[in-house]
Amino acid sequence: MSTERNPGPSAGKTVLKGAALLGGAALISKVIGTLQKIPLQNFAGDEVFGLYSAVYALAIMWMTLAAAGVPTAVSVMVAEREAEGDEAGAQRVVRWSFGLLCASGLLAFGILQAAAPLFADWMGAPGAVAAVRTSSIALLFSPAAAVLRGYRQGQMRMARPALSQVIEQTARVAFMLAMLWWAIDAGWNASAATAAVHGGLAAGAVGGLVAMLWPERRRTGAGVWIQGAETPKKRSSRPDGGNVRIVIWPETRKTLVRRIITVALPVAAASVVAPLFGLIDAFSIPRLLQNAGSEAAASLAQFGVYNRGIALLQLVLMAAGGAASALVPALTASRTRGDDASETAEKAAFALRLGWWLGGASAIGLALLAAPIDITLFADDAGSRAIVLMAPAAVFGTLQAVSGGLLQGRGDLKSPAVNLAVAAVFKLALNALLVPAYGIEGAAAGMVAAYGAAAVLNALSLRQKLAVPAARLATAWKPAAALAAMAAAVALAALALGALTQGLPARAGALLTALPGVAVGALAFAAALIAAGAVGPRQWRELPGCGPGSRMDARLTRLQAAVRRKTAPSPSSPEG
Known part of the structure; x- marks a missing residue:
C-alpha cells in the first residue's frame, strides 16, 4: 500500500x-x-x-x-x-x-x-x-x-x-x-x-x-529486505534479528x-x-x-x-x-x-x-x-x-x-x-x-x-x-515592445562603445564592446518586460531571490507601479 x-x-x-x-x-x-x-x-x-x-x-x-x-x-x-x-x-x-x-x-x-x-x-x-x-x-x-x-x-x-x-x-x-x-x-x-x-x-x-x-547525510531507519515478485510468499529475517521492512x-x-x-x-x-x-x-x-x-x-x-x-x-x-x-x-x-x-x-x-x-x-x-x-x-x-x-x-x-x-x-x-x-x-x-x-x-x-x-x-x-x-493580441505587443527596446539599447550601446574603443587594440576594443553590450541588453529586456506588464508579481515571485517580501520583489513592484502611473491616463483627459 x-x-x-x-x-x-x-x-x-x-x-x-x-x-x-x-x-x-x-x-x-x-x-x-x-x-x-x-x-x-x-x-x-x-x-x-x-x-x-x-x-x-x-x-x-x-x-x-x-x-x-x-x-x-x-x-x-x-x-x-x-x-x-x-x-x-x-x-x-x-x-x-x-x-x-x-x-x-x-x-x-x-x-x-x-x-x-x-x-x-x-x-x-x-x-x-x-x-x-x-x-x-x-x-x-x-x-x-x-x-x-x-x-x-x-x-x-x-x-x-x-x-x-x-x-x-x-x-x-x-x-x-x-x-x-x-x-x-x-x-x-x-x-x-x-x-x-x-x-x-x-x-x-x-x-x-x-x-x-559523493555520499549524502541519510536518515536512519529500519532496514529494507527486498523480495522479488516471483516468490511472494517467501519471508526472511536478518541474522542479527533487527527490524526489517x-x-x-x-x-x-x-x-x-x-x-x-x-x-x-x-x-x-x-x-x-x-x-x-x-x-x-x-x-x-x-x-x-x-x-x-x-x-x-x-x-x-x-x-x-x-x-x-x-x-x-x-x-x-x-x-x-x-x-x-x-x-x-x-x-x-x-x-x-x-x-x-x-x-x-x-x-x-x-x-x-x-x-x-x-x-x-x-x-x-x-x-x-x-x-x-x-x-x-x-x-x-x-x-x-x-x-x-x-x-x-x-x-x-x-x-x-x-x-x-x-x-x-x-x-x-x-x-x-x-x-x-x-x-x-x-x-x-x-x-x-x-x-x-x-x-x-x-x-x-x-x-x-x-x-x-x-x-x-x-x-x-x-x-x-x-x-x-x-497568445492574445492584446498582450502580445508587450514582449514585442520589450524586444524592440532591447534591440535599440544594444545597437546604441554597440555604436557608442565601438566609437569610444576605436583607438584600442582590436581584441580589447571588441571585449569592451561585447561585454557591456550583453549586460545592457539583458537589463533593458528585463526592465522592459516588467515595465510593460508582460511579467508580473505572480511570475517573478516564483523565481529564486524574488519571493514575496524580498528586496528584489519590492524593487520590481515599485518599478512596475511607477511605469503604470506614468502611462495611466489622467482623470481629466477625455475618453473615447
Missing part, C-alpha cells in the same frame, strides 16, 4: 526553480566549455579547431547512443513512483538502469576503439584516429552519471545534477587546458595534440560521476527491464537525433566544401570558423535543454496525481512564452554583437556573417527544447523524436543544397530552417496533447 506524501511546494514553483537551476547549470557548463575552444582555436588555428569539432561531434554521438534514453526513462519512472510514495521501487529502477547503461557504455567503448580508423576515414581526416580512441574512454563513466542525474531529477532534487554538470565541465576544461599547454610546449603534431585534448572528455565524465556518487515488487525483473527499454526507446531516438545535427555537419560540410573546389586543409579551417557560431548557439540551446529536462518529472508527477488540466496548460503556456522571450533576446543579441563577440573569443571576425545568419536558430532551438520537454512530461515520448528526425533529414538536404553554393553561410541558414521545422512540428504535436492557451 502506498503512503500519502506531502505535496510540498507548489508544482509551479518547483518547475520554475528546477528549470532555473538546471538551466543555469547548463549555461555555466557551456560557458566553461566555450573556454576550452577559445585557446584551442587561438593557439592551434581554425584547421585544428575544425578537426577537434568533427571528432567531438562523433564522440558526443556515441556517448548519447550509450545512454540510449535511459536517463530520461529513469526520470519519468522515478517521478511516477515517487508520486505514489514507492521509494523502494524508484531505487530498483535506478539499479537496473545503472546496470544497463554500464553495459552499453562498455560496448560503445569497444566499437569506437576498433572502428576508429574507419570513422576517421569517413571524416576525411586520417589523423583523427588517436583522438577518436581517446574520446571513447569517457563512455566507461558518463552513462552511469547520466542515470544518477535522471534519478535525482525524477525526485525533483535538481541541486546535485546541476552541481555534477558544472564539475564535469570544469574537470574537462582543466584537463584540456593542461594537455594543450603540454602539447604546445612539447611540439606535438596536430594528431597527438587533438588526442590529448580529447582526453578531457574522460576526465570530465569521471568528475561528474564522482559528484553524483518486507517489500514485494509488483513486477518481475524482466517486466521492469522491458518497461525501462519501452520508455527509453522513443526518448533514445530524440537523444540520438539531437547530436546528429553536429555529426551531419561534421561529415558533410568539409566534404561538400572540398567538392566545391576547396583544399582539404581549407575546408577544415572553414568548418572551424562555422563552429564558432555553433559554440555560441549552444550556449543558448543547452540552457534551454537543461530547463526543459526539469519540466519532464514535474509534469509527469502532475499527470500521475491527476492535477487540474487547465492549471497545467497555463504553466505550459508560460514556459513557452519564456522560450519565445529568452530565445528572441538571445537571437537579437547574437546578431547585433556578432562581430565584437567573434573578435573577443576567436581573434578575428571571420565567423561573424555565419553567426548573424545563425542567430534566429536561438529562437527556434529554444522553443524546440521547451516544447519537447512539455511533450515528454505529458507522456508523449515519440513526437519529439520523430520531429527531430525529420528536422535532421531536412538539415542534411539543406547542407547538400546550400553549402556548395554559399559555403558555411549556407550551412548557417540551413541550421535556422532545420530548428524552425522542429519547433513547428513540436508545436503541432503539443496542441494535440494539451490545450495550451493561445
Whole structure:
C-alpha cells in the first residue's frame, strides 16, 4: 500500500526553480566549455579547431547512443513512483538502469576503439584516429552519471545534477587546458595534440560521476529486505534479528527491464537525433566544401570558423535543454496525481512564452554583437556573417527544447523524436543544397530552417496533447515592445562603445564592446518586460531571490507601479 506524501511546494514553483537551476547549470557548463575552444582555436588555428569539432561531434554521438534514453526513462519512472510514495521501487529502477547503461557504455567503448580508423576515414581526416580512441574512454563513466542525474531529477532534487554538470565541465576544461599547454610546449603534431585534448572528455565524465556518487547525510531507519515478485510468499529475517521492512515488487525483473527499454526507446531516438545535427555537419560540410573546389586543409579551417557560431548557439540551446529536462518529472508527477488540466496548460503556456522571450533576446543579441563577440573569443571576425545568419536558430532551438520537454512530461515520448528526425533529414538536404553554393553561410541558414521545422512540428504535436492557451493580441505587443527596446539599447550601446574603443587594440576594443553590450541588453529586456506588464508579481515571485517580501520583489513592484502611473491616463483627459 502506498503512503500519502506531502505535496510540498507548489508544482509551479518547483518547475520554475528546477528549470532555473538546471538551466543555469547548463549555461555555466557551456560557458566553461566555450573556454576550452577559445585557446584551442587561438593557439592551434581554425584547421585544428575544425578537426577537434568533427571528432567531438562523433564522440558526443556515441556517448548519447550509450545512454540510449535511459536517463530520461529513469526520470519519468522515478517521478511516477515517487508520486505514489514507492521509494523502494524508484531505487530498483535506478539499479537496473545503472546496470544497463554500464553495459552499453562498455560496448560503445569497444566499437569506437576498433572502428576508429574507419570513422576517421569517413571524416576525411586520417589523423583523427588517436583522438577518436581517446574520446571513447569517457563512455566507461558518463552513462552511469547520466542515470544518477535522471534519478535525482525524477525526485525533483535538481541541486546535485546541476552541481555534477558544472564539475564535469570544469574537470574537462582543466584537463584540456593542461594537455594543450603540454602539447604546445612539447611540439606535438596536430594528431597527438587533438588526442590529448580529447582526453578531457574522460576526465570530465569521471568528475561528474564522482559528484553524483559523493555520499549524502541519510536518515536512519529500519532496514529494507527486498523480495522479488516471483516468490511472494517467501519471508526472511536478518541474522542479527533487527527490524526489517518486507517489500514485494509488483513486477518481475524482466517486466521492469522491458518497461525501462519501452520508455527509453522513443526518448533514445530524440537523444540520438539531437547530436546528429553536429555529426551531419561534421561529415558533410568539409566534404561538400572540398567538392566545391576547396583544399582539404581549407575546408577544415572553414568548418572551424562555422563552429564558432555553433559554440555560441549552444550556449543558448543547452540552457534551454537543461530547463526543459526539469519540466519532464514535474509534469509527469502532475499527470500521475491527476492535477487540474487547465492549471497545467497555463504553466505550459508560460514556459513557452519564456522560450519565445529568452530565445528572441538571445537571437537579437547574437546578431547585433556578432562581430565584437567573434573578435573577443576567436581573434578575428571571420565567423561573424555565419553567426548573424545563425542567430534566429536561438529562437527556434529554444522553443524546440521547451516544447519537447512539455511533450515528454505529458507522456508523449515519440513526437519529439520523430520531429527531430525529420528536422535532421531536412538539415542534411539543406547542407547538400546550400553549402556548395554559399559555403558555411549556407550551412548557417540551413541550421535556422532545420530548428524552425522542429519547433513547428513540436508545436503541432503539443496542441494535440494539451490545450495550451493561445497568445492574445492584446498582450502580445508587450514582449514585442520589450524586444524592440532591447534591440535599440544594444545597437546604441554597440555604436557608442565601438566609437569610444576605436583607438584600442582590436581584441580589447571588441571585449569592451561585447561585454557591456550583453549586460545592457539583458537589463533593458528585463526592465522592459516588467515595465510593460508582460511579467508580473505572480511570475517573478516564483523565481529564486524574488519571493514575496524580498528586496528584489519590492524593487520590481515599485518599478512596475511607477511605469503604470506614468502611462495611466489622467482623470481629466477625455475618453473615447
